[in-house]
Amino acid sequence: MEYLEFELPIKELEEQYKKACTIGEDSEVDVSNTCQQLEKKIEDKKKEIYKNLTAWQRVQLSRHPNRPYTLDYIKALCGDTFLELHGDRNYGDDKAMIGGLGKIGNQSYMFIGQQKGHNTKTRQYRNFGMANPEGYRKALRLMKSAEKFGIPVVTLIDTPGAFPGLEAEERGQGEAIARNILEMSQLETPIISVIIGEGASGGALGIGVGDKILMLENTWYSVISPESCSSILWRSWEHKQTAAEALKLTAKDMKKLKIIDQIVKEPLGGAHKDPEKNFKTVANAITKTYNELKKLTSEDLVNERMNKYINMGVYND
Structure with missing residues (x-):
């Protein structure tokens, strides 16, 4: 431990x-x-x-090495029903972004999410959960397939950000994320987004435009990580704790700001302390949310989703 x-x-x-x-055990002393x-x-x-817990401590918990990742959730929620689908039909198959069909109970879902690794070898294989453009294009392809067959989409968000490498920019990283945001806002099937770990920057937004956003208790969601924010403002990572507080990135902050719709409680100490209990809680939250969304027509679903994001933020004319 x-x-x-x-x-x-x-x-x-x-x-x-x-x-x-x-x-x-070793003596007769009571x-x-x-x-x-x-x-x-x-x-x-x-x-x-x-x-x-402080904001920084919750950030630390969201990165705990024993914390369950996307594939752990999918295997627990779907069992043997999950069928992984590969490739963006354009460039290649991004191992940092996984997706496929699976069932919770009798209901089929299209699951999409970033996958980190449990050790050095798998972290490198999964590129530390940082997707390239082909990862976001694969995600969009799967969402479009789900829309075609009337299957709800569940996205599991856990990424330190989209991959910032030169080759990713050459292949259109910004365009791929922007395209996903546009297409997800108009997708005619329910989208449930669940933040299970780190929700950083455009890397999270690329699969995060949902009808309902659920956020686990010890996760964070922000335009930038505390370390990067500290590096920009103070030219040092030493102020990351101050940055974490200022960014208002915790689940409570996000709920108060009306960025997310629901906080999903974790077992005491974090999701990794009792994974089975945590998986059941998440499964119940997804099922309950879908039962609410399936009552809406496709037109109402898109209109409510668009209004949800249009009404975010405060501004003056």
């Missing part, structure tokens, strides 16, 4: 608990009361820490 810096008090208590249990007291202390400490 990996602990973040602010979780070290929990680590100390859990180590004390393990030592006490070991003593009880340590049951001590173990119960330590269990209560651990639970209280967890509640104290996780219910008072």
Whole structure:
């Protein structure tokens, strides 16, 4: 188990608990009361820490190496029903962007999302979840297929941003993302977007124009990462915590600003602490949201989606 810096008090208590249990097993000393007291202390400490997280601490949790990624969600939600589809029919198959058909219960969905890796080899293979233009074009191709057959779209967002490499720009990174935003705004099938980790910049927006935006409790959504913001404003990454607070990037901030529609609660300590419980919560949230959206006609669906984004923000004439 990996602990973040602010979780070290929990680590100390859990180590004390393990030592006490070991003593009880290896000797005839009754340590049951001590173990119960330590269990209560651990639970209280967890509640104290996780219910008072700063914006930067939530950013850290969203990047936790044990946190489930897009494929983990899809496998848990769909089981053996998921059929991955490949390629943009133009340039190639981007491994950072995955998509395909799957079922939650008896309802089919087109799942699309960025995939990071669990170790160095797979992170390189998946380009750290940073898609190239062909990834966004593949996503659009799948969305258009879903529209043709009347299948709702579920996008799972978890990216530090679109790939900023020279070759990506040469192949039209900006155009690909802009095209997706335009086409998604007019897509005549329900779109449910779920932020499961990092939601950074245009990389997230390229698959994030949904009828309903759901955001897990310990995730973030912003035009820029705290580190990059700090680097631009202060010429140093040292102010990333201040930048995280200023960017208003947490789920609570996004809900207050009416950028997202729902905060999905995570198990205490984050999605990685109890993945199965987290998967069930997300599945229920998707199903409930789709049951609301399927009542709308295609015309009403598009009109409401367009109005949703037109009304965002505050401005003066």
